[in-house]
Amino acid sequence: MSNEVLDTQMDDDTVLVDRLADRLDAGDRFASLMGTDTDEGLRLTALLATPDTIEPFDWVLPPGTTSYPSLTPRIPAAFWYERDLHDLFGVTAAGHPRLDPLTLPLSDDSERPVPGRPGAPWSIQPDEHILPRLVVGTGLFTIPHGPVRSGVSESVEFLVETPGEDIPELRVRVYAKHRGIEKRFEGMDAATGVLLAERVEGIASVAHALAFAHAVEALGGVRPPRPARLIRTLHAELERIANHLDVAMRLADAAGLAVATARFGAHKERVLRLVGRLCGSRFGRGVVVPGGVRALPALRPDRIRAEMSALASGIMPDAQLLMNTSSFIDRLRHTGVLDTDLAIDHGALGPVGRASGLADDDRIRRPYDAYDELVWRPATPWVSCDARARLQIRFDEIDDACTLIDQIVTELSTMDPATPLCRSVGFADGRGIGWAEAPQGEVLYVLEVSDGRIRRCRPRSASFHNLAVFSHTFNGDVLTDFAFIEASFGLSMAGVAL
Template sequence: MATSIQSSTVAADRFVNAVESDLRREGRLGALFAVPFQGGTRLSAILSSFGAFKIISCNIEPGHGTYPALSAITPAANWYERQIFDLHGLMPANYQSLDPLVIRKGLESDPTYKPDEDLSERRPDLSEPSVEGEGLFKIPLGPVRSGIFESIEYVIETPGEEILHVEPRPFYKHRGIENNFSGRSFGEGALLAERVEGVSSVAHAIAYCQAIEQLSDSEISPQAQLVRVIHAELERIANHLESMVRHCEAAAQAVAFARFSFYKEQIMRLRADICGHRFSRGVVSPGGVTIPTTLDLNAVSKRISKLEADIDSSVNLLMKTASFLDRLRGTGVITTKQSRLFGTLGPVARGSGLLEDTRSSHPYSAYRHLGFVPVRETSDGDALARQNVRIDEIAGSFHLLKQALDGLGDLKTPGDEWRIKLNIRDGESLGWAEASQGEVLYLVIVDSGRLKTVRQRSASFHNMSVFSSAFPKDITTDFAFIEASFGLSVAGVSG
């Protein structure tokens, strides 16, 4: 089953209607990208439904500066509109909020990000607390936080215990990474994609490379596809274990913390032994994978089986530890309704009853031929549900790993089949992959054999927009669990 991609361009005043009618038919808003186009801007809404992506675009005339707001029909669009205003100065008509998201007032140093001279003046100040009342105060958590965290500020509004509102401010880390793609070669683009969200290097590189490969109409070799699967699944296990480690740390489960961080280290070492890099960087490249120096299938198989058994036994013990489960149960609930409204991704979506996984709903590469272990159905939407989803996904990843290793063993591997030569035509193309955080999207525009524009949407960005909805009745000590159960990378949010 191939995933269908439909593109259409509509007039600017028809844009909202076109998106709305698609959203009604079981679609979700995957992303909203702004791309420079003939002096003006082209807005592309990526809509996703089972087995299909739809790109609905509209062109905004130069100097027009405003466009019809999608946040009027779906809250999922709000963060994209704030991001597009920060980066391109385009102001949505009848918007909900334009609070600075990725660039803060006074810190816009990137000249290409300033199409309007007066953008800095138009940029709103950071908003004041939205909740008012006696005894309420706000805790600025970050950007320099206690512990080894990425820089982000959460403004927590609270009367002391309960969390009434959380406002994430990810702009501290903004690196202008999308601009950095422009003009680079395809190979360099893959290296940069790996650094957009470093903990999901492989998923980003795969999404990017698949977009490039679509523009050449050639399929990479089966063994390259399987090697990509191996690295992507090891990365998923490492990320899920990281989430477990954070949970155990927050719950002061010292032995469990030590165990899971030990397993994670073993996964990282296994990755390094297979490809020479602990984050599998430099493996996935346009046309396939770099030639593996060492890949002893039997040895890898053995280590994977041992790890699977070890992790499984520790997980079983942990999920019977009442003092741990008590902290997760009912914490940070995202209801199915909220999840659907925001079109959440990855474990956050699957924990609240939406079972979409890009690997099976929009199958790509070797995933088309591999068997999946389904994750348990749950619509609790709390940190425990997300944790359970991760546990099932770890088991699923091991299952996929074994199939991929078997598949590689069956294939005869001629030397030059790892990376094929691509003839890449100019044009626009969409690539996607399932990272451990959820679906990653890349919109790539190629002109004269170089990258002209690249837009990426990490799952972290999309899921972070629903983060503040996860505090209906939680207290400040739950914060660490909710953050760990989301498992997001700030680098992917601020770009």
């Protein structure tokens, strides 16, 4: 992993933007932007996804600096990251198109205190419930949808500006889910940190644990034993299947297809019960530890194979029936279109990006654990860019996951039971970067360790990255399409507002 440290002088910030933009023009992808308080000042770190790694670029704002030239005009994917920095660190991205509050609910009081940041005390001010308008005209009104919504939907507030049916403007306010996760990591050791990582985004517990463990292992220079790599991949793919089935269930429910909703809900439940029998947790928690895994699966390989065969034989015919139901497909086709050029500009991740023609997948481009040791055919990206494509990509990935799991189970059946499942990994001081391909897309962890304790841990979920482009998919759509577009993105709000 290379690390390019850029000049700290503000006069060179335009050079920084140019250099980052040049890298993106050459094919790299903007992956994240974060801040860290240091003795020298606020260190900003941009992460770029290259063909084989995640590369950090650092620059420091000297003490007392309150602004820096915004990256967003040249790098649209930085839009939400700079709003997050503004909320958490009080630093302004000069030239940013709209620095609305994002992570914290802030009032419009010009004398408001600088909000807290990782490494310093902080407090949350009550929201003033101001509904500013970005669209003006006769008959326009704003619908504040959320943060408490019907059913078991996660807390989030959508501000929908509409003349009645069309949605010319949609904004997202996620602060209701903010839990101070980054601060909670501070002072933890590796063993405790992985437990918190599993709970950052519950539906992607395995992926977050993997990304955290990969960061720890990068610091210690350790690679887990092969059996552990296989078991990790097994649980990651089971998590993928469960999440993709949940999206299918929610889309069927939005269309009022009661039988399909029940069928996919039952398939998802069977997957979760299988995971529970394998490790004792329906979410795969407790499996991944830095250096390997905690234990072998509790079921014999032949039993896992039989369960997976039964699952696949039930899921795939139902998927085919659903995708051939004209009343359902009519609701998805040309709905929530995310144009390929826009997806590229924002570096859309996971099924959302692949449904718009992007092929980046950490399991292939930056493989980890057993992904580069197995033979499989990754799902082919689509170019129709709509909700239908996003669902089809997920069904394709379920098929791929079944193929991967079959290979893993075959290898586990021939494995020597005495083979170690974990290697000792010291919690070395320094900075490590870890990643994993969650069902929603790439999860990143930037981990800084000092004296054997976490000094700074910044998780970045695919949900945070992809939700930034969610509002761009409503051109030509109406209010009744909202549920389909939201479900097709398959995001977790807990992964957005940490």
